[in-house]
Amino acid sequence: MGPKAPAKQPQQVASQSIPATPASQNALDSLWKAYNDTTSSRLKTVDAFLVFLMLSGVIQFLYCVLVTNFPFNAFLAGFASTVGQFVLTASLRSQVNPANRAEFKEVSPERAFADFAMGSIVLHFFVFNFLG
Amino acid sequence: MFVRWALLLVLGLVSWATAKSSTGDSVLVILEPNLDKDNFSIFFDGLREKGYDLTFRSPKDTHPPVLEHEHAQFSHVILFAPETKIFASDITPQSLVTLLSKNTNLLIALSPKQTPLTSLAPEFSLVLPPPGTPLISHFPERDTPATVIPVNVSSSSPILTQGLAPVWFSGIPFSLQNNPLLVPILNAADKGGEGLWAGSQLGLVTGFHALGGPRVTWVGGVDIFSDEYIQKEVAKGVESGNEQFIADVAAWTFQESLALRIDSVSHRRLNETEPRETYTTNDQLVFSTHISKYNPETAAWEPYSGIDDLQLEFTMLDPHIRTSLPPVPGTPGEYSVTFRAPDRHGVFKFVINHKRKGWTHLQSSTVVPVVPPRHDEYPRFLSAAWPYYVGAISTSLGFFLFSALWLAGDDRESKKTKGSKTE
Numbered sequence: 286m287g288p289k290a291p292a293k294q295p296q297q298v299a300s301q302s303i304p305a306t307p308a309s310q311n312a313l314d315s316l317w318k319a320y321n322d323t324t325s326s327r328l329k330t331v332d333a334f335l336v337f338l339m340l341s342g343v344i345q346f347l348y349c350v351l352v353t354n355f356p357f358n359a360f361l362a363g364f365a366s367t368v369g370q371f372v373l374t375a376s377l378r379s380q381v382n383p384a385n386r387a388e389f390k391e392v393s394p395e396r397a398f399a400d401f402a403m404g405s406i407v408l409h410f411f412v413f414n415f416l417g
Numbered sequence: 418m419f420v421r422w423a424l425l426l427v428l429g430l431v432s433w434a435t436a437k438s439s440t441g442d443s444v445l446v447i448l449e450p451n452l453d454k455d456n457f458s459i460f461f462d463g464l465r466e467k468g469y470d471l472t473f474r475s476p477k478d479t480h481p482p483v484l485e486h487e488h489a490q491f492s493h494v495i496l497f498a499p500e501t502k503i504f505a506s507d508i509t510p511q512s513l514v515t516l517l518s519k520n521t522n523l524l525i526a527l528s529p530k531q532t533p534l535t536s537l538a539p540e541f542s543l544v545l546p547p548p549g550t551p552l553i554s555h556f557p558e559r560d561t562p563a564t565v566i567p568v569n570v571s572s573s574s575p576i577l578t579q580g581l582a583p584v585w586f587s588g589i590p591f592s593l594q595n596n597p598l599l600v601p602i603l604n605a606a607d608k609g610g611e612g613l614w615a616g617s618q619l620g621l622v623t624g625f626h627a628l629g630g631p632r633v634t635w636v637g638g639v640d641i642f643s644d645e646y647i648q649k650e651v652a653k654g655v656e657s658g659n660e661q662f663i664a665d666v667a668a669w670t671f672q673e674s675l676a677l678r679i680d681s682v683s684h685r686r687l688n689e690t691e692p693r694e695t696y697t698t699n700d701q702l703v704f705s706t707h708i709s710k711y712n713p714e715t716a717a718w719e720p721y722s723g724i725d726d727l728q729l730e731f732t733m734l735d736p737h738i739r740t741s742l743p744p745v746p747g748t749p750g751e752y753s754v755t756f757r758a759p760d761r762h763g764v765f766k767f768v769i770n771h772k773r774k775g776w777t778h779l780q781s782s783t784v785v786p787v788v789p790p791r792h793d794e795y796p797r798f799l800s801a802a803w804p805y806y807v808g809a810i811s812t813s814l815g816f817f818l819f820s821a822l823w824l825a826g827d828d829r830e831s832k833k834t835k836g837s838k839t840e
Contacts, residue, residue: 363805
């Protein structure tokens with residue numbers, strides 16, 4: 286990522302007129318490009334799921350704070366659903382990521398996915414019970 | 418005279434009554450010796466025609482007793498002993514009050530003389546004048562002495578028939594104190610009496626509705642019942658209203674007229690038919706009651722829908738709900754109301770407490786527990802919670818979609834997908 290940055294700079298300034306400073310825009314762009322290039326499609330799927338969960342959680346939290354927190358048990362159930370699922374998916378991602386192979390020697394990707402699936406099933410059971 | 422007695426004998430033999438009391442037919446008439454029974458023949462014969470059994474005795478006789486072994490021997494007692502100073506041992510102010518607690522009705526006549534009854538009258542919140550001060554009025558101009566007074570009958574009392582002619586009265590007035598159980602029947606004319614004891618604040622015939630049902634009527638003088646006053650004219654060609662007046666007074670005292678009772682009381686939830694042992698807060702409750710009125714002509718209790726201000730209270734220490742209980746249009750005698758149980762849980766009572774002057778007091782209290790909702794009785798699928806439902810469901814769907822993508826997309830795992838394909 287380092288050697289590429291100075292080469293891209295003149296292109297950025299010439300082609301777009303944007304409110305963000307060229308440096309931050311450049312950093313975000315390069316981050317995005319680097320991410321795109323280095324992560325496998327499998328991990329990208331996981332990341333997409335994670336982003337979706339985060340958005341869902343944020344929406345529910347904003348609704349609770351801004352509109353009404355009635356019924357509170359439904360808010361807790363919905364919010365806990367997204368947060369719990371996020372945690373499980375994040376754990377799956379870190380266990381499955383080949384870059385972390387050294388840390389998770391005794392956990393195969395299949396085992397990680399099986400744990401993820403079991404945990405998710407149990408989480409959803411509790412969520413729908415508490416949702417009322 | 419003989420013809421009248423013969424006619425009455427025939428009527429007595431026929432023995433179906435035209436009007437009977439709701440509490441019994443036996444009447445004890447305590448008549449003092451210096452009053453002639455024949456002088457009250459119209460009144461007593463009127464009672465007999467209605468179906469009452471009259472038993473006569475004098476105040477000093479011990480037989481038949483009014484109270485024997487704490488049991489009331491008669492349903493009604495007429496005390497025409499206004500000047501008797503000494504009664505037999507079974508008639509004391511205390512025994513008369515005991516009779517009231519046994520649901521015996523009393524009709525008591527007073528006089529300007531002081532007797533044991535003058536000490537009983539204040540117990541009924543009546544203030545009697547000093548002894549020897551009868552009611553005197555010099556108006557209207559008439560040829561009777563000043564103590565014999567024609568009194569206009571007010572048309573507002575539900576006890577008396579409308580449009581009665583003035584009645585002749587002679588006796589004492591009394592002042593009514595502030596007791597809600599007193600039922601004024603006849604008050605003195607505006608221009609009656611002198612000095613402190615003057616005007617229409619004076620009662621001449623006053624009823625008292627004792628708690629538990631029995632009725633007592635205090636009459637200021639016994640002459641109002643006499644034949645002589647019944648037959649005396651108040652004006653040229655106008656008969657006095659005495660006969661109808663004393664018949665109405667006796668009918669009210671003996672619980673023939675204005676007698677109500679609650680037949681039944683029931684409660685249930687709005688869309689059910691049977692009452693429940695407990696109700697839940699915020700339930701729609703239906704309360705209904707059946708009320709009858711005694712009809713003296715048929716001697717039966719008939720459903721009565723004429724009470725238009727009946728009220729129901731749903732009470733736990735204080736009334737949480739106080740609502741009117743209107744009659745149901747199609748069903749005679751039924752009164753019903755639907756209301757929402759309050760948001761408080763606890764032990765509530767349905768209370769009917771209806772007291773009107775002259776009418777029997779209606780009182781009923783039904784205890785019913787109201788509990789908070791059980792864990793599965795709360796409302797579900799609230800529209801305010803849709804974002805949360807959508808969030809939770811989308812999370813589950815996302816999880817399934819993700820698992821499907823994960824399992825389908827990985828070439829390395831394709832051999833082992835069958836085992837881990839959870840749903």
